């Protein structure tokens with residue numbers, strides 16, 4: 001079956017929009033109406049007039065789209081597309097943890113469950129975290145969940161002392177300083193670009209640190225010709241597309257292993273997207289109370305990102 005043609009037909013018939021993250025397979029990014037980082041995808045979800053949103057990303061991204069569009073149908077090609085960061089912070093455990101910090105506000109990375117969002121004051125993404133934290137009063141006490149690497153990076157860049165929840169992304173946390181040092185030795189003129197979900201020892205080597213969209217913007221504007229890319233490998237598709245004259249080196253975190261791939265993002269296939277559009281399932285369902293409570297910190301983020 002020609003899944004691309006069938007998806008095209010269904011998308012028109014049903015007035016559906018397909019949103020995809022840069023970490024999905026190239027063919028998924030190619031059929032999407034919009035590909036972006038977590039911030040741009042949430043902004044796109046907030047603005048769409050489609051009747052159906054099909055989210056080729058992971059569960060928390062589809063949840064965010066649903067929270068912003070409670071009356072629309074949100075489809076996710078595979079309900080098992082979770083996120084190790086979101087899984088590292090259970091809502092009930094966070095609630096208990098927060099009892100120790102009654103005078104702190106809660107800042108949560110968008111890579112968290114809807115339940116965690118209901119406990120948060122403001123959501124951030126890697127694309128707007130520094131801007132949002134810098135806009136908060138200097139004396140404001142903050143708990144940051146769930147990514148300790150991103151939290152530490154924000155603390156370093158802003159001089160804050162946020163209390164950090166102990167969560168990590170299994171893809172980004174697997175990169176090591178030794179691997180980056182070896183890659184630099186092999187490609188001495190290459191610039192190192194890294195995602196802030198990486199450990200501090202890895203970010204210490206980075207010439208540029210930013211979200212997926214920020215990395216793409218940086219490379220497009222750079223006059224360097226070679227880059228060592230320290231994030232999930234799916235970003236290579238857009239990097240190569242936008243910069244055919246530049247060369248990209250990746251780090252596989254173990255031999256014969258695609259460890260720098262997010263197995264959750266890779267659950268999105270053309271066949272599953274076709275089936276989800278055809279059958280209008282799996283559908284992302286959330287109860288009204290959760291939607292109401294989780295929307296507030298997301299709307300705050302969207303306002304503070306302008």
Ligand code: 13P
Nearest residue numbers: 037038039125126211212
């Ligand atoms: P960004 O695309 O917002 O940088 O996020 C990376 C990520 O890990 C998404 O899950």
Ligand code: SF4
Nearest residue numbers: 083084085169171262
């Ligand atoms: Fe979650 Fe990491 Fe996969 Fe992003 S790359 S979806 S943070 S597990």
